[in-house]
Amino acid sequence: MPDLRPWLAFIRPGDWLILCLGAAFAASGFAGWMGGGVGERVLVRQGGQIVADLALHEARELTVTGPLGSTRIEIADGRVRVAADPGPRQYCVRQGWLARPGEIAICAPNQVSVQVQGRTRLYDTLGY
Amino acid sequence: MTPSVIELPVSAADRRVAWLAALAVGLSLIDAAVPSPLPGVKPGLANIVTLLVLYRYGWATAAWVSGLRVLAAGLLLGYFLAPGFFLSLSGAVCSLLVLGTARHLPARWFGPVGLSVLAAMAHLGGQLLLVRAWLIPHDGVFLLLPLLATAALFFGTINGLIVARLLAGPDLQESFHG
Numbered sequence: 001m002p003d004l005r006p007w008l009a010f011i012r013p014g015d016w017l018i019l020c021l022g023a024a025f026a027a028s029g030f031a032g033w034m035g036g037g038v039g040e041r042v043l044v045r046q047g048g049q050i051v052a053d054l055a056l057h058e059a060r061e062l063t064v065t066g067p068l069g070s071t072r073i074e075i076a077d078g079r080v081r082v083a084a085d086p087g088p089r090q091y092c093v094r095q096g097w098l099a100r101p102g103e104i105a106i107c108a109p110n111q112v113s114v115q116v117q118g119r120t121r122l123y124d125t126l127g128y
Numbered sequence: 129m130t131p132s133v134i135e136l137p138v139s140a141a142d143r144r145v146a147w148l149a150a151l152a153v154g155l156s157l158i159d160a161a162v163p164s165p166l167p168g169v170k171p172g173l174a175n176i177v178t179l180l181v182l183y184r185y186g187w188a189t190a191a192w193v194s195g196l197r198v199l200a201a202g203l204l205l206g207y208f209l210a211p212g213f214f215l216s217l218s219g220a221v222c223s224l225l226v227l228g229t230a231r232h233l234p235a236r237w238f239g240p241v242g243l244s245v246l247a248a249m250a251h252l253g254g255q256l257l258l259v260r261a262w263l264i265p266h267d268g269v270f271l272l273l274p275l276l277a278t279a280a281l282f283f284g285t286i287n288g289l290i291v292a293r294l295l296a297g298p299d300l301q302e303s304f305h306g
Binding site: 019022032040057078 | 267281
């Protein structure tokens with residue numbers, strides 16, 4: 001084992017700060033991997049059944065029919081939203097664009113949900 | 129009829145830039161020869177020269193040496209004006225910009241190691257942003273960030289230590305002036 005002490009003398013206090021910040025940055029990135037990372041797929045459910053499993057990076061529109069009428073879902077620029085829904089309170093429409101894994105918009109009256117998924121799933125299922 | 133001769137005056141500073149750029153190109157070639165586990169993970173040995181020049185001759189000379197290095201290494205390795213060239217260029221520009229700011233940090237607290245790591249991170253950042261904007265327009269590329277940042281941290285530290293050693297050593301004082 002060579003003596004590393006003369007080399008350590010070259011590292012000044014601020015350098016240690018930079019090294020620590022860099023290490024923290026890299027570590028937080030690795031932690032992000034564990035947390036699901038980037039959204040990749042869109043799961044659309046109607047009445048609890050998966051009716052569509054789409055890629056988040058392919059722009060398209062989809063209409064799902066529920067008890068109240070049709071819910072329009074739009075995928076564009078790597079994100080997804082409920083563009084129109086017949087529900088009275090419009091919660092899922094007002095939620096806007098979703099892109100991160102685990103994010104979900106639920107149009108309960110029409111029994112439609114739109115969920116973003118990453119490579120790893122954060123949980124098996126969600127009951128509502 | 130006397131043939132007209134065009135004289136381009138070459139100053140000592142020009143020769144120095146050329147020598148240092150040649151040295152940096154040599155290190156770039158070694159860099160390219162080292163097998164890499166992942167595209168983008170490279171020792172970046174030429175940054176040793178950039179940083180040394182920054183300390184010795186200032187930012188403008190460092191920018192010249194770095195720019196010539198990117199150009200000449202691109203020509204020699206055959207990727208001039210190919211995507212790799214622009215990645216190399218954006219990395220070099222970003223790290224020069226960061227070094228231009230970071231060199232004003234108090235020298236008592238921040239030495240070559242810190243500057244080297246900052247430059248390596250900036251290099252990586254510039255390349256990755258260009259990849260995201262141009263080559264792979266998907267946020268998935270940022271998943272590589274922790275891996276690349278770890279490599280930048282590691283090689284940045286080693287390069288910085290080499291620069292610190294070279295700046296401290298008496299054997300280097302005169303060798304670049306010749």
